[in-house]
Every structure is written in C-alpha cells, then in structure tokens.
Amino acid sequence: MAKVINCECGFVARGDTDDEVVEVIQGHMATDHPELLSSVDRQDLYGWIQQT
Ligand SMILES: [Zn+2]
Numbered sequence: 001m002a003k004v005i006n007c008e009c010g011f012v013a014r015g016d017t018d019d020e021v022v023e024v025i026q027g028h029m030a031t032d033h034p035e036l037l038s039s040v041d042r043q044d045l046y047g048w049i050q051q052t
Contacts, residue, residue, distance in 0.1 A: 002051075005024075009033070
C-alpha cells in the first residue's frame with residue numbers, strides 16, 4: 001500500500017512508508033515552497049498523508 005501527500009500546487013509525493021512520503025514532500029517544499037515549509041511542522045505533514 002502506498003502513501004501519498006497531494007501538494008496544493010499539484011505535486012504528488014509518494015512513498016512506501018509515512019516517513020518516506022514526509023521526506024519527499026519536505027524536499028519538494030524546500031525547493032518549491034520554502035515559505036510554506038517554515039509554517040508547517042512535521043505533525044501537520046503526517047496529517048496530510050493519504051493511503052492509496
Ligand atoms: Zn507544491
């Protein structure tokens with residue numbers, strides 16, 4: 001079962017585990033939305049995870 005986080009810009013982060021998908025979305029936000037990254041904490045990111 002895969003984990004995904006849908007970014008507001010349309011980017012979809014995918015991973016096999018919660019930790020993996022959070023790493024991917026953090027990397028994406030660091031390059032595309034640095035201002036957003038500073039306004040959310042790790043707990044918020046885990047809350048965005050969806051199962052597919
Ligand atoms: Zn994005």
